[in-house]
Amino acid sequence: MDFNDSPEEAKIREGVRAWIAEHTAEYEGLPAPASNEEYVARQRSWQKKKYDGGYAGITWPKKFGGQGKGPMESIIFSQEEGKSAAPTGLYAIGLGMCIPTVFTHGSQDVIDRFVPKALDGDEIWCQLFSEPAAGSDLAGIRTKAEKDGDEWVINGQKVWTTNAHLCDYGIIVTRTDPGAPKHKGLTMFIVDMRDPGVECRPLKQMSGGSDFNEVFFDDVRVPDSWRLGAEGEGWKAALTTLMNERLAVGGKPRYSPDWSTLMAVAKEIETALGPASEQADVRDQIAQAYINDQGVKLTQQRSLSALSQGKTPGAEQSISKVVVAKQMQDISRFALDISESAGFMAAAEGSELAKLQGSYFGSAGLRIAGGTDEILRNIIAERVLGLPGDLRPPKDTPFNEIEAL
Amino acid sequence: MDFNDSPEEAKIREGVRAWIAEHTAEYEGLPAPASNEEYVARQRSWQKKKYDGGYAGITWPKKFGGQGKGPMESIIFSQEEGKSAAPTGLYAIGLGMCIPTVFTHGSQDVIDRFVPKALDGDEIWCQLFSEPAAGSDLAGIRTKAEKDGDEWVINGQKVWTTNAHLCDYGIIVTRTDPGAPKHKGLTMFIVDMRDPGVECRPLKQMSGGSDFNEVFFDDVRVPDSWRLGAEGEGWKAALTTLMNERLAVGGKPRYSPDWSTLMAVAKEIETALGPASEQADVRDQIAQAYINDQGVKLTQQRSLSALSQGKTPGAEQSISKVVVAKQMQDISRFALDISESAGFMAAAEGSELAKLQGSYFGSAGLRIAGGTDEILRNIIAERVLGLPGDLRPPKDTPFNEIEAL
């Protein structure tokens, strides 16, 4: 075992580090963007630099404009990028999930039209899958697309769409044949987010913030050439996207509290018997938090390591999100509890307590987003451990005849 | 609210207490029975005294030899009996569960033949329901009874039968029509446990003890007149028995550890920071144990109180066993853990540690017996909270055509 870079990895890292140092200087110490426009401009400028520098689409095949390199190059770049002042985030879904679906399932014309402009940052993409009645059960999608000559007409509603209001295009899953079985009547399209029939409304979360959108489609027309995959094969295309999501989801949100946050907070709490950090119950929570937080990090290292060795990672990483989200909620609740009054009053922005308060709300969402705790446990039990699935209605029942049991 | 007896209750208690004091004197300070015979003789002598004194079948209708009194009389008697030296236990299943089923579903002849001899202690009864493939899913019974003239011939195996080897008769559920739907092909009978075709084998538990039996039936014949309820109506009869079981199960086994056991053990453990009982994690466990143990007791008081007021108890008591069994396992594990080496070596008989060691094994069984944690949670969710049941195969599928999904 060796936690250090191999000589080859070290060489890659050295090059990456130098390039990033040179190109991120202009972002150092910048204040947060004052407007959406400034935010987009800053993100776009960084994506352009990466494109020009040969660091965009690192693992994509060269024929799609990528670099055709291995996963280790990509991992090293992300690690170094994460440590720098580079403004990242806006392109993650588009380049991580949407465009790989586009070049896997789109026609050559579509690829030529969309992939280069996405890669160089010109056009920003979002993913339009979830609906109010299609959350955990994603294939329950009801947004419909009806054929009209060479075009499709889309009507319906999507929800939980990240950055929809900033995007130029999206990939959308629709129901094109309500009489076909649930997974068979779906078709995926590219949709123009600037179409007048598309309305994005920010979705306010219980925490008060608005990180997502509801998106309404009212007679939005897309050409048949923007179809991704065959008619009725939308589920297959969606799986391509979700496969890429599973790789992306799971880490802990940046700036979220961990065992050391709890330790720091507990050290400052004076009890009749000294600092709270010396009480056995608090210590037990710290230990448990370390085991979960660090355990997930080490587990991800195992996956990265397999990738870097050219092996396929095992199922280890499937546990990441289910552990992280609940751990965040537990540690936040516990820390707010021992903080008594101070834990309940809105804490000073940027303080550890404020982080914990934010996380007590954020974790409730994280336990749901990208697969609930319950769905993830099902997945682990079925796909990793080989247990049989829950009983379901017959797979061949037409969607519009499924009766809820 | 009033935790004291009402004047009427106080009067009953006074009478009961005096009678019990007078009649249990001979059992005071007796050593444990040296043989099965001595055990049975002692239990039988107490049952006869109760019968003679008018304290047998307190709530049973008078026409079945009972006293026709209310539940409060019965509760008060049990409370006082429990505080005395009276040797109880052997008749609990027979008189608590089997005979009520007999007088509810048996013919008048059967009632005349069996009920009086059960009530005065002459004949001891057991319940023969569970099978290796019919545990949680009790209606999955395979022991078969086939009609032969005026008789039925029973073949098969039962398991988890308490005291089978000491009993004279039992009530047994059999499958009489494998072609009928699962719940429809069952019939209940009385069976003679002294029949040469009945073989009882003690079932050794993982704790090393043998509190239960396996019972094998090899061409055991019973007259049709011993049928309890109509042919094919065995499930209905079984529900009568189980209804009575739910009332009986749930309490904590006598001598099992509780919060005060943990407190006592922790007080004796010296750590670098003083007695373990002063550590916050230990205190938290004690608090949790108190909340569970005492909470269950208080919950049972609520049910008793409703009974004593002539009301029907709510669903409160359904939580009792599911809380108690897991709590026992948790507290035992925790106490053995903090006892380090001493918790692992066989502790001196009668010591608190020995009680905890016994309970660490016993609780694993208690979590299963009389309904697993999982089944009980299902029952609470479905019957108390009104949630829909798990998906099941269609109710009308013939038993011998059910395919396991």
Place this chain on the structure above:
Amino acid sequence: MNFDFSDDARELQAQARKFFDAEAGPDSARRVMNDDDIAFDEGMWQGVVELGLTALRVPEEHGGLGLGAEEACLIAEEVGRSLAPVPLMSTMLFTEALLAAGTEAQKAAWLPRIADGSVIGCVGWGEGGTQVPTSMPNARMTKSGLTGMKAPIADATIAHVGIFTGARTAGPGLFLVEFDQDAVQVEAVTTLDLVRQHGRVTLKDARAEAMGGADAYGDFLDKAAVLSAFEAIGTQDAAMVMAIDYARDRVAFGQRIGRYQGVKHKAADMYIKQQLARAHAMHGAWAFEVDAPELRQAAAAARTAALDALAFTAEENVQLHGGIGFTWESNCQFYYRRSRALSAALGSRGFWSDRLVRTLERRNAAAA
């Protein structure tokens, strides 16, 4: 034996519930949350006063109904269930503090006005930090008056009078402070609960009347814990019912999600935790009513169990709802936020579970 509430108390509860069902609930909570200009629902408060809920525990000689602890407990449960945006809990706690620790003159001065609804009261021990209820307050009583800061104090911004912990030479004690004086400044503070408004009370040599000391305070704290346990159980029950209703209707993968054991067992756990908390709280109500020595342990057990039940249920209610439960529009947030408010209101779980064990130890030592 009769371990149940009296029929009279149940009847009063039913009346209150009918009133709150009609007037309160998540919608009224949302109205108060969304309007920065109002701290409570004044119309609803009039109704509460007319129903006699502020007069409940006020002795008849002071113009009240002279009812017992049972009634107060059941009303607390209804406040919790309905999230009613009125200062009833604060005023009830003020009343109990006055009954437990007030002088005859103080009772005569304030109880009639509590009963007729002309005065809103509040109580508080917190000083914005990580203190627990029984730690020595920083607020100090000297010859020139009471000086210090108290926060977060529920309903302080609308109260006329408060009872606060403070230190004096003889040790900690309770002090009654009228807010209508220059030496008292009250301002709203933001907390995690966006419905029940909390205030920061700054005292600079404020006129303050001494009340009872540590013993009376301890007694009050136990009674307040019992009331708060009932409030928490009410809130928990509402969250549980919301979760169960959703689980009965929502369909995923072709069946109602209530069929899945993952959902079902969670619902059962909500119920189990509630039943345990309720049994302890009822034990506390009895001990409160008859002034039984078991009060301290019953109160601590009730509050610990109720806070646990509420936190679990509030969190899992969001979880069972999935994405929709995490939105601002969903009512899940009210229970999630109130869970934090009730935890902070009177000392959190850890304080009370330790107090429980200390009480059990003392009881065991006395029995030995």
Place this chain on the structure above:
Amino acid sequence: MNFDFSDDARELQAQARKFFDAEAGPDSARRVMNDDDIAFDEGMWQGVVELGLTALRVPEEHGGLGLGAEEACLIAEEVGRSLAPVPLMSTMLFTEALLAAGTEAQKAAWLPRIADGSVIGCVGWGEGGTQVPTSMPNARMTKSGLTGMKAPIADATIAHVGIFTGARTAGPGLFLVEFDQDAVQVEAVTTLDLVRQHGRVTLKDARAEAMGGADAYGDFLDKAAVLSAFEAIGTQDAAMVMAIDYARDRVAFGQRIGRYQGVKHKAADMYIKQQLARAHAMHGAWAFEVDAPELRQAAAAARTAALDALAFTAEENVQLHGGIGFTWESNCQFYYRRSRALSAALGSRGFWSDRLVRTLERRNAAAA
């Protein structure tokens, strides 16, 4: 980066697994349990020696294979998985204690005989009470020898030599004791684990050789914790596989019980706990191998997580089996009992989780 075992280590593990699959497992454990006259399986032990498993960590200069920590960890996992009734863990721990704290002479005297299987070793700190591993031992070294009682010591009844903690004027230390002397009495003690025999070693002025002191002992303890974490993960994995196999087959209410989320989510939790424990244990194996400063925190995290995973899995394995799992004939009991043995073997969960936090605090303080 390469956070995985070497192919060589995996290969060795595969060999050992093949051997133990054929020779060990619950059936062999049951044979040893049922026969009061045997403390271990001598034939299997011969096989273990022939496979070179006792020689693994013995340096080549002392006749061993000179392999690293990775190999030892994976072998410990296989011992745990197979429940192999042989004194291999005891002998491996003896070897590590000798390597960490022994003098050159001691190594030269014992390691060759460990390697060739002619000597069985054991180690122990327990004295039958509630001590934790690092508390000052009651056993005392004086000029006349080592006096005290050590129990429960795994495999003491079949060992030739042991390394024990003891107190001397300079502080606590490790002492090497040959059992073949009158001053040493060994008798079997009954424990909750009916397969792995434990002994009580009574020493009366026994000849004992001083080894390293507290530092060397601390180092040994961390390495032992890593090995024991792998052993626990092996045992946990076997219990998990048993539970999953049963859940795939057993039918209740017309479907395989593995379809129910109540069962499924429990199985997922077993796996999740295992993966976390495994990640920490691998971190520990790396730190052990390269003598990294992270060893102490990795070892404590690995052992804490592994004991938790094992206790949970052993208990829920019985639960998933229902009544049959609670019988003597079921193999569930082996995992349930072994869980207690591994917890007691080296200080229980509480000791290690506190040690973890202490280490993290020290690390944080050093970084500040």
